[in-house]
Structure formats: C-alpha cells, structure tokens
Amino acid sequence: MRSAFTTTSPTNADGQGGFGKDSRIAVEKTHGSAAGSEAEPSFWALRAVGDExxxxxxxxxxxxxxxxxxIDTLTGAFIDGASTKIKEANPEEVExxxxxxxxxxxxxxxxxxxIxxxxxxxxxxxxxxxSALDRDVGNMLKTMIPDSVVVTMVHTEAAGYSELAFGLEKGDLKEDDHLVMVxxxxxxxxxxxxxxxxRMRNTGLNSKYLNDFEPNLAALQAKYP
Structure with missing residues (x-):
C-alpha cells in the first residue's frame, strides 16, 4: 500500500507537488497482506525475483x-555484461x-x-x-519484451535504490529516521x-527546482564552446 504524510506548501500547477500548503508527499511502502504473513519486499522492483x-x-x-x-540482486554484483550502439533513442532503435x-x-x-x-x-x-516516466516508458518497454517481467525507472531513481541497497552504508540507510537525497x-x-x-513521491524537486538545468546548461555550452 502507499502511505503519505502532509507538508506545508502548495501543489505545483503540473500536479507534482511542492513544499507548501496542503501538498501531500507520498512514501511508497509495502506491508504484509494478513496478520502473521511475511511482508512484501520493501524494494518492490524485486518482487518477481525468486529465492532460488x-x-x-x-x-x-x-x-x-x-x-x-x-545482476545478482542479493549482492549487486555483475555476473556478465554486453552493450550495443543505437543511432538515436526512438522507439524502433530502442526496441x-x-x-x-x-x-x-x-x-x-x-x-x-x-532510462x-x-x-x-x-x-x-x-x-x-x-513516476509518469516510469509508467509510460515502462508500458512501452513491456510491449517490446512481452515475455519478461519489466520494471522501469529513471536512472536517478535506480541509482538511488542501488546505493541504498549495495552502497557504502550497506543497507543502513534503509533503517528508521534516515532521509537520503540522491x-x-x-x-x-x-x-x-x-x-x-x-522513495518519496510528489516532492516537486524535478518539476519545480531542476526544470531549468538543461536549457541553462545548453546556454553555457553555446557561450563557452
């Protein structure tokens, strides 16, 4: 289930929320479905990975x-790797x-x-x-490889989960009272x-505070080629 807590800042016009009046920042959590049952994995992306x-x-x-x-999801170790080039990130090339x-x-x-x-x-x-990019691109990727269980994340989110699970703190940052920004x-x-x-959703960090980074960087690159 998804629980949420309330902060004090207005929701942005795009509905992504901010730090202001009556906005709600959702915190994704999973819980056992019945008394005495085991809780689902906190990292929901790994639900489809079996114990064996x-x-x-x-x-x-x-x-x-x-x-x-x-990837060995218990240790984060790479077992084998490969890569390929694409001309551009259009649906045909990506598929x-x-x-x-x-x-x-x-x-x-x-x-x-x-992504x-x-x-x-x-x-x-x-x-x-x-969240919208995870969902929309994820739906496209599921049609490209329909025989697999597919989980899609923006790479910032994926890097964050990787650091929390396998980074220097080795899982300690998942304990109570730890607030981490990646x-x-x-x-x-x-x-x-x-x-x-x-993950805390609807913080407005990307839509409100970081939205100008790309055009500002492009302007600097044009000014200082």
Whole structure:
C-alpha cells in the first residue's frame, strides 16, 4: 500500500507537488497482506525475483547506447555484461537494442530498465514527473519484451535504490529516521529523496527546482564552446 504524510506548501500547477500548503508527499511502502504473513519486499522492483535464482537482467538505455548485465540482486554484483550502439533513442532503435540484449543472454526472467529523461523524450514521453516516466516508458518497454517481467525507472531513481541497497552504508540507510537525497548530474539533473529506504513521491524537486538545468546548461555550452 502507499502511505503519505502532509507538508506545508502548495501543489505545483503540473500536479507534482511542492513544499507548501496542503501538498501531500507520498512514501511508497509495502506491508504484509494478513496478520502473521511475511511482508512484501520493501524494494518492490524485486518482487518477481525468486529465492532460488535471485538474478535479474539490468538494462541501461541511453541516447546512443544500450548496456545490459546479469545482476545478482542479493549482492549487486555483475555476473556478465554486453552493450550495443543505437543511432538515436526512438522507439524502433530502442526496441531493436533491448531485444538484442535480451536475446544475447537468452533471458526469460525479470528485466530492470533504467532510462534518462532524454530517452523518455525520444520515446514520446515528456513529463517532468519520474513516476509518469516510469509508467509510460515502462508500458512501452513491456510491449517490446512481452515475455519478461519489466520494471522501469529513471536512472536517478535506480541509482538511488542501488546505493541504498549495495552502497557504502550497506543497507543502513534503509533503517528508521534516515532521509537520503540522491542527485545525478549529466546532460540533465535529477533528484530523488528516500525516507527509510522508500522513495518519496510528489516532492516537486524535478518539476519545480531542476526544470531549468538543461536549457541553462545548453546556454553555457553555446557561450563557452
């Protein structure tokens, strides 16, 4: 289930929320379905990974390349990897590249895909909301590899979960009272906040505060080639 708490700041015009009056910041959590039952995994992306074979195929989709690796989800270790080039991140090129990676490993299990905002735009998804990009691009990728369970995240979010689970703190940041912000900086800037290991949604960080990063960077690159 998803629980939420209230802060004091207005919701943005795009509905993504901010730090102001009556906005609601959702914190994604999972709980057991009945008394005495085991709780579902906190990291919902790994629900489809079984205990006997805790591997998944991770695919990173970028503007001109697609990289993939089989991952041990218990340790975060890379087992095997491959990559391929694409001309641009349009639906045809992305589908061909993703299928090539899946076929290369003859993979039938869980697939985790990370995307950039530039890739999302190339696929026709233009929202500033990470949740919307996860959903919309994820639905497209599911049609490209229908035989697999597919989980899609913007790469900032995926990097955050990876750091929380396998980084220097080795899981300690998932405990109570830990508030963690992850920021990725490249051609675009993205940010995700985690509370006790769970992503906080509708903070407005990306739609309100980081939305001008790309045009400002482009202006600087044009001024200082």
């Amino acid at each position: 074979d805790a591997r998944a195929l991770g695919i990173e989709i970028r503007a001109t390349s697609i990289k993939a690796a089989i 061909a590249g993703v299928r090539k990676m899946v076929d290369h490993f003859q993979w039938k299990g869980t697939v985790g895909c990370s 950039t905002k530039a890739v999302a735009r190339g696929l026709g998804c233009h929202s500033h909301s990470f 920021v990725t900086i490249g051609a675009a800037m993205g940010s995700v906040v985690y509370l006790n290991g769970h």
